[in-house]
Amino acid sequence: MEVNFINILCVGIGAIVIGMSKGGVKGIFILAVTMMALVYGAKASTGIIVPLLIFGDIFAVIYYRRHVKWNLLIKFLPWMLGGVLIGVFFGKDLSDEAFKKVMALVILFSVFMMLVSEQKKELILSDNTFFSFFMGLMAGITTMIGNLAGAFSNIYFLSSRIPKKEFIGTAAWLYFVINLFKLPFHVMVWRTINVQSLLVDLYLLPVVCFGFFLGVRIIKLFAEQFFRKFILAATAIGAVILLIN
Numbered sequence: 001m002e003v004n005f006i007n008i009l010c011v012g013i014g015a016i017v018i019g020m021s022k023g024g025v026k027g028i029f030i031l032a033v034t035m036m037a038l039v040y041g042a043k044a045s046t047g048i049i050v051p052l053l054i055f056g057d058i059f060a061v062i063y064y065r066r067h068v069k070w071n072l073l074i075k076f077l078p079w080m081l082g083g084v085l086i087g088v089f090f091g092k093d094l095s096d097e098a099f100k101k102v103m104a105l106v107i108l109f110s111v112f113m114m115l116v117s118e119q120k121k122e123l124i125l126s127d128n129t130f131f132s133f134f135m136g137l138m139a140g141i142t143t144m145i146g147n148l149a150g151a152f153s154n155i156y157f158l159s160s161r162i163p164k165k166e167f168i169g170t171a172a173w174l175y176f177v178i179n180l181f182k183l184p185f186h187v188m189v190w191r192t193i194n195v196q197s198l199l200v201d202l203y204l205l206p207v208v209c210f211g212f213f214l215g216v217r218i219i220k221l222f223a224e225q226f227f228r229k230f231i232l233a234a235t236a237i238g239a240v241i242l243l244i245n
Contacts, residue, residue: 010035015204019211022056024168024219027234029150047192049147051201052208054179059212060172067169069162076136080178083140088185107151107239111232151235164227
């Protein structure tokens with residue numbers, strides 16, 4: 001990248017947001033993707049982001065190790081792994097513009113579905129097999145192509161109505177497995193991870209660490225209902241940003 005104040009600021013904000021999202025402040029990750037893509041480009045930035053995500057995942061699975069809903073994770077994970085494989089082979093030549101627009105519309109529709117389910121407290125969308133399949137597949141495809149699966153996994157976990165800490169702990173394990181699974185594809189197939197990208201990551205690790213503990217402190221201030229509303233609002237805003245960007 002060209003070394004100037006604006007680029008350094010964008011990358012720094014991106015790294016802090018990655019850490020905060022792993023600390024539990026869900027729904028804001030779209031900001032990290034946007035900041036990194038502005039500096040490095042959409043595809044190249046994915047190779048820089050993935051190792052940082054894994055670093056943050058390690059902190060998250062350790063910190064939230066007692067708060068994991070394993071049955072929900074096992075139900076969602078296979079579909080997401082399948083989506084990653086689809087993303088590896090079909091995302092290589094996919095237009096960034098078309099991908100973003102379609103994904104934004106799907107996310108907005110999903111948020112609408114969640115708002116409907118919020119009004120009907122007895123409706124648990126995650127119990128529906130097709131809903132789990134669709135959200136898992138979309139999460140896998142989008143995490144491979146643009147590290148943007150958070151919207152789909154967030155909606156899925158919200159739909160299960162699990163408490164805040166279980167939401168964060170289950171998501172931590174989900175992404176730890178998924179990001180490790182993605183790693184060899186970025187190295188050997190897409191070649192977006194190399195010595196140069198890893199050197200950038202090395203500089204950013206302390207920033208991600210700072211962001212993680214900042215996120216942990218912030219999320220403790222969130223009441224359960226505010227946590228749900230914040231994630232839905234942040235997810236919807238992220239989708240609109242994708243749509244107009």
